[in-house]
Amino acid sequence: MENNLKKVDIIFEVDEKVSPISVLDKTLKRSPDEIILDLIDSGLKGRGGAGFPTGLKWKFARNEDGDTKYVICNADEGEPGTFKDREILDKVPEKIFVGIAICGYVVGAKEGYIYLRGEYNFLLKTLQKKLDIFNNELKQRNFDFNVYLKSGSGAYVCGEESALFESMEGKRGEPRNKPPYPTVAGYNSKPTVINNVETLVYTTMICHIGPEKFKALGTTDSRGSKVFSVSGDTPIPGIYELELGMPLHEFVNEFGDGDAKAIQVGGASGHCVPRKKFNDTIIGFEGIPTGGSMMIFNSTRSMYNVLHDYLEFFTEESCGQCTPCRVGCQQLLKGIEAVKRGERPPAYLEDLKKLTGTMKIAAKCGLGQSVGNPFNSIIDNFREEIIY
Structure with a gap:
């Protein structure tokens, strides 16, 4: 696999200058409360x-009683259009391991797991x-903690x-009722901290560079x-580290092909932002x-096809446990198909x-x-493409 990190900016550039295990050594000299305050x-x-x-x-997990956490x-990166964690896992996994170990030290856990897609x-x-x-x-540091892989x-x-x-517990993958939340009863019904790949890398970096340098970025x-x-209609697809708070029009100027009419922000479950809102979106x-x-669509793309693909995906991936999702996804898909064929009036979209x-x-x-995020944003902004 070729390295797809087209830019190495800000956090990653700083991080590459130090051994991740040395960050752990430095961090273990501090108290858990100090680390929490920094985060x-x-x-x-x-x-x-x-x-x-x-x-x-x-902090919530640390404050929970119990010897087992x-x-x-x-690392179950399944959102369509998202592939950044794959490269982080492939290129700098030690930074993830250190983030997990630091968290284990802070909350009082003895075991960490990476759940890999x-x-x-x-x-x-x-x-x-x-x-x-x-x-x-x-083990050499007498730190009673181990990290395991689960696929x-x-x-x-x-x-x-x-x-x-x-x-992870060997059951069918279905969501649980909440509460209780993971920090109270998560894996094996024990207090659990669950963070994604990128978050854990940033915790490692904050422990290295300090909170001030981190929060100087963004808003x-x-x-x-x-x-x-x-990805999408861009001449330079890939993985980029950027400051948060970036205006969407600046993003389009940087990555678009000059003909962007919409950007799907946040994958299939995110929002579709039309060109007229680029200047007003952060x-x-x-x-x-x-x-x-961040998926960029230019004027050659049919937004009906985009929405149809999303709804097919959600219909296929629904676990089927709850009726609103199981039946709702199917009805949304059938509904836009019926409107497109003229079997239902445009008002049916409402x-x-x-x-x-x-x-x-x-x-x-x-x-x-979250199905309503792409559905409503595409219907509201590209209604004619759905109808005709």
């Missing part, structure tokens, strides 16, 4: 898209070799944290930088948050939009709850 001060939010403050998550790295099994052999070396280094089976829904726990609500997977938690996928509202309230997990 909170840094403003780091989860890089999976939800944006929960990382320091608070670790877990740290899990969610089933389609990334080609990375297993190399990751295991590097993980064996890392675990041996922990998924390719289900998109297992990217949802509670479905991931079910899969008040979106501190630091983020790794983006850029890439960040105060604007449109994203797990990292009924379908109401259905996405019901799904957002009643679906059990983020899969069904």
Whole structure:
């Protein structure tokens, strides 16, 4: 595999100058509370898209009673258009290992796990070799912690944290009811911190460079930088690390082909932003948050086909456990097909939009709850392409 890191900016450039294990050595000399305070001060939010403050998550898990706790790295990167974690896992896995170990030290866990996407099994052999070396280094330091690998089976829904726990426990990958939340009862019903690949790399970096340098990047609500997977109608597809808070029109000027009419921010479950809103949209938690996928569509693309592909994907990947998602995805797909064929009037699209509202309230997990993001944003901005 060729290195697809087209730019090495900000965090990654600094990080390459130091051995990850030396960051761990330095960090273990500090108290868990000091580390938590630094993470909170840094403003780091989860890089999976939800944006929960990382320091608070670790604090909640640390404050839970019990001798058995877990740290899990969610490497089930299944969102269409997202491929950044694959390269991080392939090129700099030690930074992930260190982030997991630091979290284990902070919350009082003895075991950490990397849940690897089933389609990334080609990375297993190399990751295991590097993980064996890392675990041996922990043993030499008398640090009672081990990191293990677990492989998924390719289900998109297992990217949802509670479905991931079910899969790890050998059960069918289905989301659980919440509460309780993972920091109270996660893997094996024990307090669990689950962070994605990128978040754990940034925790390692914050422990190295300090919170001040990290939060000097980005904006008040979106501190630091983020790794983006850029694809679609762009002359320079690839993986780029950029500051959060970047105006979307600047992104388009940097990566577009001069004819961009829409950008899907956040993968299939994200929002589709039309050209007329490029100047008013910020890439960040105060604007449109994203797990990292940025798909650019130019004027040659049919937005009906784009939406149809998304709905086929959601229909296929729904676990089927809850009716709003299982039936809702099917009805949305059949609905736009019926409108396109002229079997339903254009006004029927409004009924379908109401259905996405019901799904957002009643679906059990983020899969069904987020279908309305691409559906409504494409319907609202490209209605004529859906109808005619």
